[in-house]
Amino acid sequence: MAKDLILLENISKAYGDQVILDDLNLSIHENSFVTILGPSGCGKTTTLRIIGGFESPDSGRVIFDGKDITSLAPNKRQLNTVFQKYALFTHMTIAENIAFGLKIKNKTDQYIKDKIKYALKLVNLEGFEKRMPDSLSGGQQQRVAIARAIVNEPKVLLLDEPLGALDLKLRQDMQYELIRLKNELGITFIYVTHDQEEALTMSDHIVVMNQGYIQQEGSPETIYNEPENAFVADFIGDSNIIPAVMVRDELVNILGTNFACVDKGFGENKPVDVVIRPEDVELVKAGSGTLPGVVKNVIFKGVHYEMEVEAGGYEWLVHSTRMAEAGREIDICVDPFNIQVMKKPQSEDEEAIAIDV
Amino acid sequence: MKKFLERFYMGLILVFMYLPIVTMIVLSFNASKSRARWGGFTFKWYLNLFGDSEIINALANTMTIALISTLVATVIGTLTCVALMGVGRKSRAFIMGITNIPMINADIVTGISLMLLFRFLHMNTGFITVLIAHITFNIPYVMLSVMPRMKTINPSVYEAALDLGAEPFFAFRKTILPDLMPAVLSGAMMAFTMSLDDFIITYFTKGSGFDTLSTKIYNEVKRGIQPEIYALSAIIFLMVIVIMLGSRIMRYNKAKRAGSKEDSYAAKKRLPIGKTIAVIALAVVMITAGLVFGGVFRSKSNQVYVYNWGEYIDPEVIEIFQEETGIEVVYDEFESNEIMYAKLASDGAAYDVVCPSDYMISKLIGEDMLSPLDWDELPYAKENLDEAYMQSAAQFDPGNKYTIPNFCGTVGILYNKTMVDGPVNSWDILWDPKYKGSILMQDSVRDAFMVALARNGYSINSTDRMELEKAAADLIAQKPLVQAYVIDQVRDKMIGGEAALGVIYSGEAVYTQRENPDLEYVIPDEGSNVWLDGWCITKDARHKENALKWINFLCREDIALKNFEFVTYTTPNKKAQELIEDESIKNSEVAFPSEESLSNCEVYQYLGNDADKIYNDLWKKVKAAE
């Protein structure tokens, strides 16, 4: 078990009446790639800025490597940040940008020169020393921003939606690049994004946030396959979230039909929500499945077909490599392991969390 | 703590910025003319202001010039920016370079250069020249606001519109203009502001009989601060606030409308058109009103352009003349003979009738700048003027061909009895360090040198280089003691107790004594200047007949009396003298000095161009000294 490098304890932050973070607790392991995922306004950037020292929490503590750094100025912290829209110094050359932190620390010229060379090689921008930031493409600027941060040899690199401004192809390339970088550098990455695909691709550990609360944390697989509530389920990938009744342990009634499942401990005849991923819905010949339905719509998506199926008064989203043409009557069946049962929100507060997506 | 410091700093600067404005607003309600004392609450300055047609005219002119110049500059500037996109890169850079010139160039250089052009073209300076000048310096503000925006506009939108069959202008109006509009408006706003605020360029291009608010205020301030100007400030400030708030509210409403979901496309389309029409209608109304009140449309034929000393006529006299003759008087004031000369020399037709003094008249005659008078048209002058004064006038105007004496007087010291000890009888007191900072000197070359020459016992018409240099050295030595070099402001400052001693013309003494009984006028024993000024008609006058009527009218005994009672200088009009009822004035030694007190007073003579140059050069040395 890796040790905890950063601990956030009971962090709260509000701007005027608006509560951004409410009693947040989070621990981040050394050498992990942690992604904080959530919609805009969920408090993820504020969390990052509190770790970076650009905001101070109203209450709570930030522990770094066993020391309380809550009120330490950002320039004294052993971590560096890659900002949204790069935040390069437009009046300096690329080399000057990268050298900035080192010059502040009064490193020798030779050391700085070597570091610039090393960092530019690391981000595949050799020979760009004399260029000005404005003459670079978005992807290149992003690499400079990363190079500028890592030459300072931080223990933790904070990345605030660094790929947000790039186009899709570039974004995918950069994802691999970041994973490579992290492995080469062997340091902790804390990555903030609203893009679930990015989060699932790169992270060791995902923290899903909404409205200032952590909704769920865990490995990408756990988050995807076992969402703890409707918000997480809906936010991570496409899902069918259906109101249901837990008949007893391992049996749930969905839309009037009983399905076998693996969940226990919800009590008997309790209302719940179930999450079924579109690729987990199997379409079988009419009469041979659990729930009868009709295919409404089919779209070819390359890898799979995306279908809308009406069954039990609900429009199911189904992904399958086998097509069932529109109008066809079919049956739905679901493997018990693929039915994720979640508690219904109880308080109004939780309801709000569930609805606001 | 940081927040507090920031607020404190902002507060401090706000105080610095608004304290002067608030002060003026408070003073606009002060019944006392004094700036240091509260004399009770009054609206009278506002009433006076609304009654002052000259200031209202100037205000109307300012608005008209600002509106028209902004409109023209916005149209030309925007069109040019659009058209420039279709011009080669190099020529565009070149044109933008020229456009930058009026922005970066000093106003004084722009103003002078335009003045030289207008004089060269013999354009009548006035409304049109000021308008041209304002358009010229406004176009760059529009272009520099529109150009950057224009560069970001994607031409394919316009091309798409053309492709779909739109006429070029229609395509432009529907595709490019809406995108440009914010930049066009902010450019227009900037241009409007600059036009309203301009003083220097207007000052050099305005010519005769035309004032904007800036030039009007400049003249008023030179004469002393009138509380009416405070009232004007308060009104302008109120207008600024209303416009500011109005535009904010409009923007706020717009934002709200944009936010509301019921906003239909039709409503979006209709509203701006309605607003545009409203704005255009408002502009048209204001421009017409401005043109009417500003007097741009006034008939050019039945006028007379008069150029007179400041505070040298009873305003009612002008009104009576206009009523009786139907001739419109365009009236401007000058502060010194030299200023009058420079104006006349640069534009001989600027004025029909002027009122210089003795030495200046002989200079004008010598340079053939006056036209001889037709005495047959001047029956009152023939009848009423004292022969003795005609003879004095003949000294500088042999044969009385060019001049009708207007007033005469002396130059002396006005002092405040509560601030100066003992009797004043010598110019030496103006060199007494005891009165450091309390002495006012005349800001005109001859009068200033007269004081120093007389003090040394030299002739006040000296052309001796040594004597003049001694006089200049004395003036330089005196400079640290002098509070200010002023002309008409002496009156106001002496009344207000701002200074203890001032060199002043005799007529002002009577007026100031009425306002402040502590003041006393004296002609020093060393002697002084006695002067006579008179009405002359310029050689290039465009309204010679009206000018004769004007002069003749002023010689009518009742008018001369009225004028005398207002300005209180010695009148050469013997019939008017007989009509004076006020005994204290009739016997006033100041208004009608005795032979004896005039015994060592001299008249200024014209000393020739070479001596003029020596005087001017030495005077400049005095003014530039520490």
Added chain:
Amino acid sequence: MFKKSKASAALVSPYIAWSVIFIVVPLIMILFYGLSDTSGAFTFDNVAAILTPENSKALALAMVLSVISTFICFMIAYPLGMILASNKVSSQGIITTLFILPMWMNFLLRTLAWMTLLENKGVINGILSFFGLPQISVINTPAAIVIGMVYNFLPFMILPIYNSLARIDDNVISAARDLGANALQTFFRITLPLTVPGILSGITMVFIPALTTFAISTMMGGSKILLIGNVIEQEFTLVYDWNMGSGLSLVLMVFIVISMVVSALTEQKGDN
């Protein structure tokens, strides 16, 4: 890019005609007058006249006062711009407007206001004497002229500096802090260099009018203090020597050309 076309050239031509007649020709006329004597013969005397003690003194004093005024304006405006730019509240627009508002008061009224305050028997001395405090005598001194310049031209410094500060991405500042710079280092290495264009445009917008003013020096200086603007003005309105006035104007234009070159250079740098 729009296509080159004859129509564009036709649309540009009115403005070209206008700017040639009313911008270029008048400047040539200054050049002509400045380099000739009253008979029209070529002479360099009018320009060389700047070297006479009176004229060079007026120029030197104008430079000193306008440099001081520009510096004061800068020192006031920069912190103010930073405060205004850092204000994230919704009232930001109103607060900024508040600092620009006096610009819409007439220039001469603004100057008149300070005359009223600073006079010997003016408002400030009235208040001081009411409390039995010693009187100030600032009017008709160079200090009064500096006050008049600062007050009149301050908004022209605030606006461009505020604009350039507001344009800096907050994250750029955060980035500098993140990379180890303390507040002071961040200011001098990042904030200040990034606002150089704004500062330069503020400086030209204050320095040139201050250098060439004659109204402020006349009103606040009691005609005791002669600046180069007064000298030129009087050559035209008092001495009636257009050649001399034009010659001295040519000297002023040297400063203007310098500032044009500087602004062109910074613009070029910005384009790269």
